[in-house]
Structure formats: structure tokens, C-alpha cells
Amino acid sequence: MKIVIAPDSFKGSMTSIAAAEAIRRGIHQINPLCETVIIPMADGGEGTVDAMMSIMDGETSSAQVRDPLGRTISAAFGWVPETKTAVIETAAASGLTLLKESELNPGVASTFGTGELVKTVLDLGAENIILGLGGSATVDGGAGFLQALGIRFFNKQGDVLEGGGNMLGEIQSIDSTQLDQRLMRIKWTVASDVTNHLLGDEGAVTVFGPQKGVTVETLAHFEGGMEHFAEKVVEHTGLDFRLDQGSGAAGGLGFSLLSFFRPVFKSGFSIIATESSLEDHLKDATLVLTGEGKVDVQSLYGKVPVGIGRIAAKYGIPVAVFAGVIEGDLELLYAEGIQLLLPIVNEPMTLTEAMTNGSALLEEAASRLMRTYELFGKTGNNPD
CATH class of the missing domain: 3.90.1510.10 (Glycerate kinase, domain 2)
Structure with missing residues (x-):
């Protein structure tokens, strides 16, 4: 099983590199043999x-x-x-x-x-x-x-x-x-x-x-x-x-x-996607995990998760998006190659608390996703 981890930064909380490492830790808690490829992303802004x-x-x-x-x-x-x-x-x-x-x-x-x-x-x-x-x-x-x-x-x-x-x-x-x-x-x-x-x-x-x-x-x-x-x-x-x-x-x-x-x-997004050979990495992936601090209607206008979703859709690779905040009617996102939106917050908390603990929350959310993935028999005990 190969998972490509390609998040944007969670602005004010985590760089894209820190976010990717948190996701990888969460994955390996459940499946330590899973192959993971980290590609930190950005759209021209922070990170x-x-x-x-x-x-x-x-x-x-x-x-x-x-x-x-x-x-x-x-x-x-x-x-x-x-x-x-x-x-x-x-x-x-x-x-x-x-x-x-x-x-x-x-x-x-x-x-x-x-x-x-x-x-x-x-x-x-x-x-x-x-x-x-x-x-x-x-x-x-x-x-x-x-x-x-x-x-x-x-x-x-x-x-x-x-x-x-x-x-x-x-x-x-x-x-x-x-x-x-x-x-x-x-x-x-x-x-x-x-x-x-x-x-x-x-x-x-x-x-x-x-x-x-x-x-x-x-x-x-x-x-x-x-x-x-x-x-x-x-x-x-x-x-x-x-x-x-x-x-x-x-x-x-x-x-x-x-x-x-x-x-x-x-x-x-396209500059980094080209420099990192993102599409080549996605072609044979089992799953793509991405994310950003806030997913809303503006995410439709060239933000990282949608850019990744559009590429992955060409190869039929499912995409899950982690977010600190999910806001608005986002049905259109599901037409852009994204299968799942996942908030990382696990209980009521202030924005400051969420941003301060972003890395731990994201790691835990990735762990929950992998546990769910394996529960439904997607990987079984075979790391390939």
C-alpha cells in the first residue's frame, strides 16, 4: 500500500512539512509497514x-x-x-x-x-x-x-x-x-x-x-x-x-x-507540483492524503486540495482532505476528485487551542482514518 501525503500548510499552526510528518506518524501508528511518500505543498502563500x-x-x-x-x-x-x-x-x-x-x-x-x-x-x-x-x-x-x-x-x-x-x-x-x-x-x-x-x-x-x-x-x-x-x-x-x-x-x-x-x-500549486513530480507519484498510489487549515468555497479556486484532487481523479486515486475548519456548502468539492473531508478537531475547543495543538490533532486524525480504512478491509494485514 502506497500513500502519498501532500498537505498545504495549516496557516499559523503548521508548515506543510510539519503537517505531512504528523500525518505520516498517524498512519504508521496503525500500519508501520505502509509505504508513505511526503510531498509538502503550497499555493504561493505561507509555507x-x-x-x-x-x-x-x-x-x-x-x-x-x-x-x-x-x-x-x-x-x-x-x-x-x-x-x-x-x-x-x-x-x-x-x-x-x-x-x-x-x-x-x-x-x-x-x-x-x-x-x-x-x-x-x-x-x-x-x-x-x-x-x-x-x-x-x-x-x-x-x-x-x-x-x-x-x-x-x-x-x-x-x-x-x-x-x-x-x-x-x-x-x-x-x-x-x-x-x-x-x-x-x-x-x-x-x-x-x-x-x-x-x-x-x-x-x-x-x-x-x-x-x-x-x-x-x-x-x-x-x-x-x-x-x-x-x-x-x-x-x-x-x-x-x-x-x-x-x-x-x-x-x-x-x-x-x-x-x-x-x-x-x-x-x-502547479510550480510545486511540477518541481516535485507530484503526478508521477500519484499514478500508482493507493490513497492520497492532503489538507489545509481551512476548507471553504475559496478552496475551489486553485487551492492545494482541489489541485491534488483533479490530478488524482485522472488515475482513479481516492483523496482525503484534513482541515482545521470546514465551512460552507462544499458539495462542489466532491466533483473535484475529493472523496472525504475530515476535521481534525476532536472536541470543543477555541481556535487558539486548535492551532497550538495542530500537530497532535492532525496525527490523531490520520490515525483514526487509517484505523477506519483497515476496518473496512481495504488493506487487511497486507502492507502492499
């Missing part, structure tokens, strides 16, 4: 660096950068010296999980720290950058990211602007003459499963702003600022990417990347 380094034989390093509110933190990035490839997560320096709920401040939150990570890998001699755009705490349009790399924004009085979403509506002019010229040699790949446009009802502010602190009362302010910022960028570059898929990713950082660096956008 992308760990997942990529585990399959690219790279190293994880860290740098001192600014968090979304300008505080100094240590943020991780991946580095593959042989190919001069760096892997960076927006979530590591500019992520939502870096802030308490009471600290959410879209007017101030900036992607500056992610730009600082790019400068760090430029100093290492990077020629290829894979940048994951998931999980940001910002709606600054990527302005902070650009500032860290040398671009300056001025108001009507000629003062240099700094900050997050609040500054976008004040921009009068843009100066890119001091942009780090080393960026011109970089081959950019953006790992993102967000296809939203920059503006409007399906845009960065309207769709993702509320989880970052944008309220009903401030929505028009931030949307107006984003629209003004986009107009100034289009005026400066002569290029208009406002309607391109992915321009709304990471609070509009996708738009700035398109406007100044012309990266190739790829699904974060």
Missing part, C-alpha cells in the same frame, strides 16, 4: 519557501526586514546556489499572520519588507526569483515593495511619501531613476493562485481588504486610493495591467510587478 526548498535541495536563510507595520523582524527566504534561484514569500515579511487582529491597519501596512528580501537575494547574486504572493496584510498596491527597491513617490508638495494604503491617493508623481539596476537581469516567476483584477467588485480591496482591516466605512477610501495609484503607474510606465489576471494579488503587488518587471505568473 512556499519550505515546500520549495525541500524539493529543490536548497537552503533556507533569513534576513532582518520590516514587517507590515515597519517593525524589524527576521524573515525567511530560500536560496539554491547552483541555479542562483531565490524563493521569497510575501507572507514572510508582509504577511497577515505577522499581525494580531487588533494590529490590522491597511492604511499603514506596507510591502516594504518583501522588497527588502529581494534586495537581500540580489546581494547574493540571484538571477531567478520565485515570488509567492499569498497571505499579505496589505492593500498598498505594492508601493512599499517598489520603495524598497529604489522607486520614490511624491505628493503635490514634492515631499517623498511613505506608508501603506493611505498614501496611494496622495501620489502626484513617480521617480524610478534610482530603481536597483540589478533587477534588470532577474527572471521573475510569480507563484500565485489569485486571478483577481486590481480594481472593482472582484478586486484587491473589495475581495481581500476586509480580512486585512478594511471596513465598510473605509472601503471607498482604499479603493479610490488604489485606483489613483494605478492611474499614476500607468501614466509613468505607459503600460496598463489593471485588468490582467493576478494584478489584484497580494493587495495589488501583482499589478506593480507586472508594471515594472513583467514576470511570468504561474499557479503556486
